[in-house]
Amino acid sequence: MRFLAAVFSAAFLSGYLVAGEASLPAPGKSGGKPVLDAIADRASAPGNAFPSGKISPEEISTILWAGSGLNRPDRWTIPFGMGVRPYVRIYLADENGVHLYKWDSHALDRITARDIRSAVNSQPFAKVAPCVLVFVSDRTSLRERGRMDEHWAKWTHAAAGAMTQQIYLAADSLGIGARYVEGMDVGLLRSALSIPDDEEPICIMPLGKR
Secondary structure: OHHHHHHHHHHHHHHOOOOOEEEOOOOOOOOOOOHHHHHHHOOOOOHHHOOOEOOOHHHHHHHHHHHHOEEEOOEEOOOOHHHOOOOEEEEEEEOOEEEEEEOOOOEEEEEEOOOOHHHHOOOHHHHHOOEEEEEEEOHHHHHHOOOOOOOHHHHHHHHHHHHHHHHHHHHHHOOEEEOOEOOOOHHHHHHHHOOOOOOOEEEEEEEEEO
């Protein structure tokens, strides 16, 4: 069984380098640090000593699931207004390029092979992080439910706040450092990820294993 697990992890690491959708390992949904301990310990990883250890596929899976994965049929790990499907997308940027997290299939969909980590933010810690999460508003799901126009920014920013806090707690439980960053190169992200003009990058979150 250990051999098969190792083979699967290796296959996953190479598999999401190619175009198309690649399934993630099952997320961890039990164990880890008690939630109140994680809240008590929650802190942004220091910029002057940001952790740079590699994050495993299983850990990435758990972190993305914590951010906006399904924990019940048609419901998510964070609250979305009126039961509307997630209206903030999460992109994973690492040395292999940028992938979109597909919450419905718990998979990664390749967007570009370009490594944008060193350019998306000018601060040194963003450049050493093994991966950076990018949070982008998705107005399509809000339009489908008629929940537009003046409230869309409020809804998407509130959702991104809940998503990043969930990721902070999951990351701490896994021994991963995280840091919420609002400053980013919006023009670069729009170009690299083909973000429409009526949607917006909200924040980024560099991650690194302690």
